[in-house]
Amino acid sequence: MNSQTPDQTAKSTNLADILPDTGTAAPPVDTSPEAHPRNFGSDNWAGVHPEVIAAIAEANVGHTPGYGGDPWTQRFRDIMAHHFGPEAQAFPVFNGTGANVLALQSALPRWAAVITAASAHINYDETGAPEKVGGLKIVGAATENGKLTPETIKGAIIGRGHEHNAQPLAVSISQSTEWGTTYTPDEIAAIAATAHELDMILHVDGSRLGNAAAHLGVGLGDITTAVGVDIISLGGTKNGLLGAEAVVVLNPDIGHGMRFLRKMNLQLASKMRFLSAQLNALYEGDLWRNSATRSNEMALYLADSLAEAVAQSRVHGIEIVQRVESNVVFVRMPAEVAARARQTFAFADWPLEKDIVRLMCAFDTTAEDVDGLVAAIAGD
CATH class of the missing domain: 3.40.640.10 (Type I PLP-dependent aspartate aminotransferase-like (Major domain))
Structure with a gap:
């Protein structure tokens, strides 16, 4: 038979009594937009539509x-x-x-x-x-x-x-x-x-x-x-x-x-x-179509902007390797260019082929985001 009162039982299972005291509280999550900038890692990284x-x-x-x-x-x-x-x-x-x-x-x-x-x-x-x-x-x-x-x-x-x-x-x-x-x-x-x-x-x-x-x-x-x-x-x-x-x-x-x-x-x-x-x-x-169209259009804009940067000799050694038919752009990119761009934006290496990166747009990607990525790739 348990002789403890409910208050005593609650006290004995309090997490503060069980876990070690590190002397510091866990910091709150920074929810400012600056702490979570949009990037091109994945459409799974985007938030939820309002x-x-x-x-x-x-x-x-x-x-x-x-x-x-x-x-x-x-x-x-x-x-x-x-x-x-x-x-x-x-x-x-x-x-x-x-x-x-x-x-x-x-x-x-x-x-x-x-x-x-x-x-x-x-x-x-x-x-x-x-x-x-x-x-x-x-x-x-x-x-x-x-x-x-x-x-x-x-x-x-x-x-x-x-x-x-x-x-x-x-x-x-x-x-x-x-x-x-x-x-x-x-x-x-x-x-x-x-x-x-x-x-x-x-x-x-x-x-x-x-x-x-x-x-x-x-x-x-x-x-x-x-x-x-x-x-x-x-x-x-x-x-x-x-x-x-x-x-x-x-x-x-x-x-x-x-x-x-x-x-x-x-x-x-x-x-x-x-x-x-x-x-x-x-x-x-129409939300499904509007959101998909937006992400598709941003991918096309990204591909066109990269092609223009290559034509203007702002960036060298990159090549778009697949036709852009959805919300993603696959680019053959030298490691040093990718490293430079990743100082500002996140994106994924494509594991199925060497030196190819995947640049994924989402429903909330903006033209300003794309312009920023192209500038980072070009080193502007």
Whole structure:
């Protein structure tokens, strides 16, 4: 029997009594804009769009059923049906890796293989989650610009029907790709036709689907439902959300276990209304397109400004290595130039090819930010 009073118990578990006294308190986080300047490290580094913050605050009212039984989640399902067709089934999740694993796992048996580009996020950047968590084999095919073709897919199919081999039952494309390139509707339709002829399904990793649609000047359904895509990982965080993505099932013949797999894969939110409220703010109107267009335009402006700086001999030894078709610019840059520019701006080395850096724009990137980066690269 515990003879301590509640006050004594509380005192004995006070953190100040347990932790060592260092003599200093943790300094508060500096929230001044100067302490967190915009840079080109990643669109994940950007903050949250003010309209999304407002939507979260508006949803923070009273009590409502959890786990998706709320009106915000029902509204999200209706919005997705508007974009992707009446048969679309939408499932909010926490993050992009979770969306990819859940989408593929829901559509495929455990013996399946997924053909994708070697540079694809599911192959290179997810710590093996599709294989370790999803139980699927990922087959990364070499590409020149991050884009699969029907011929590449056919060449990657091996071991079909052999019990010693994982069975190629899905194709996954990134839209836009990890190299910033964008599939046209015709290219996706050709891939979908190839996949379906080979009894495979087509998954789209759409973490930047909005950027692709904005670049092409089309709707979200025009590069998915209309061209034969079966299932989508729909992005949000990279386009201004606090932290929300979704799996959207387009093919009614797949994804039947989604309700159970989402929970099993740790992607079922109890307070789902706050995920859905974010997604609604992004996709109900034009915010997704406006934000994606802004980041795309800043990437084009950056590429043009760098080309102009080279033409004016303000900077030497740099080369844009991919067409700019989304919100990223890939530049071959000498180490000394990159080091000089990094004294002012953050950006990433591209691990897939030597001496290439990735300059990523976001929904809040400004022309002044771009001008500053170009000046830093040029040493002005």
